[in-house]
C-alpha cells in the first residue's frame with residue numbers, strides 16, 4: 304500500500320477544484336493593529352490585514368495584554384491539567400462568572416474553543432434529551448453541524464431563516480417530542496441576522512429548546528457586548544447562548560451560558576469538556592479583562608460600526624459588488640473560485656493587503672467572495688487605499704464594476720441561496 308500517494312491524490316483533488324488552501328504567514332504587531340509583517344518565504348514585508356476576526360482589536364488592548372502578562376508572571380504558563388485533575392484555576396472560575404453575568408444566565412462553562420463548545424454542548428444536550436429532534440438552520444457553522452452529527456439524534460434542516468419552514472417542522476414533530484432549535488445570530492459569511500424573536504415565539508408555541516451561536520456578535524452588539532440577543536432584549540428567552548473568546552474578545556476559548564441544570568449536565572457528560580486540559584490562567588484572565596472592558600465601553604463597538612459602514616459606502620460608490628449585509632461583515636462578490644484566489648494574491652503581492660479568499664465549501668459555489676472585516680483601527684485612509692486596490696485588481700482580472708449611476712442592487716439573497724436545504 305502506497306500510503307503517501309493516497310494522501311497526495313486527496314490533496315490533488317482539492318487543487319483541481321481550486322479549493323486547496325494556502326495560509327499567509329503573518330506576524331501581528333502589537334500596538335499597530337491591523338498592520339502585520341508578511342513572511343512570504345523569500346523576504347518579509349509590512350501589510351494591512353483586512354480579514355481579521357479580532358473585530359475590535361482587543362488582542363492588543365493594554366488591559367488584555369497586561370492581564371495575561373501579570374497572570375503568567377504569578378501563576379505560570381499552563382493550566383496543569385484537565386478540569387477534573389488540577390486544572391480548575393481561580394481565573395477560569397472568575398471568567399465563567401463574568402460570562403454568566405454578561406448574558407444574565409445562572410451559569411457558564413468554558414471550553415478550549417468555540418468549535419469545541421458547539422460540538423460538545425449540542426451533542427450532549429441532544430443526547431440527554433429523550434428522542435430529541437434537532438432543527439438546524441441550513442447555514443449553521445461546521446462546529447454546530449458536528450455537534451448535531453455527534454449527538455446521534457434525528458435532525459431536520461430548515462431553509463436559512465425561513466420561519467414558515469421551521470414552523471412546519473415543529474408542527475409535524477408534535478408538542479410531546481423533545482425539540483432543540485439550533486441557529487446563529489450573525490451569519491458571518493453574509494453578515495445577515497437570524498430572526499431571534501420569531502424563533503423564540505415558535506419555541507414557546509411548540510415547546511422547543513433554543514440554542515444560539517452568538518460567536519460573531521458577542522462583544523460587538525448590545526449595550527454591554529452581550530450580542531444581538533442582548534441588543535434585542537431576548538437573552539432571557541434563549542435557553543443556551545454560545546460564544547467565543549477568540550473573535551471580538553481577542554483571545555481564545557469558547558463557552559456556553561445557560562441554566563445551572565444544563566451547564567452542570569454538559570460539564571458532567573461532554574467528553575470534549577471532560578477529557579482535555581483546561582484553558583491556562585493567563586488566557587482566562589486576559590479574556591475576563593476583555594469582557595469587562597467591553598461591558599463598560601462602547602467606543603470600540605461604535606468605531607467598528609462606523610468604519611464598517613464607511614467601507615461599505617466607499618466600495619459601493621466605486622461600483623464594487625458589495626453584497627447586502629446587515630452587520631459589520633463586508634462581503635464582496637467575485638463569483639469565481641480561481642479569480643477569487645487570484646484577487647487575494649494580487650492584493651497581497653501588489654497592494655500590501657491581506658484578504659483571504661472565501662470559496663466552496665465555506666460558501667456555495669458561484670458565490671465565491673472576499674470577506675472584509677473592518678475594525679475601529681481601519682481608518683479612512685486605509686479604506687481609501689483598500690478601495691483603490693480593489694478597483695485595480697477588479698480591472699486587472701476583468702471583473703465587472705457597476706458605474707454608480709446605473710448600479711443595480713447586488714445579487715439578492717434568494718438568488719444566492721436557491722432551493723438549497725429542504
Ligand SMILES: *Cc1c(COP(=O)(O)O)cnc(C)c1O
Nearest residue numbers: 416417418444446518547549556
Ligand atoms: C469561528 C466560529 C466558531 C468557532 O469558534 P472558535 O472559537 O474560533 O473555535 C463557531 N461558530 C461560528 C459561527 C464561527 O464563525
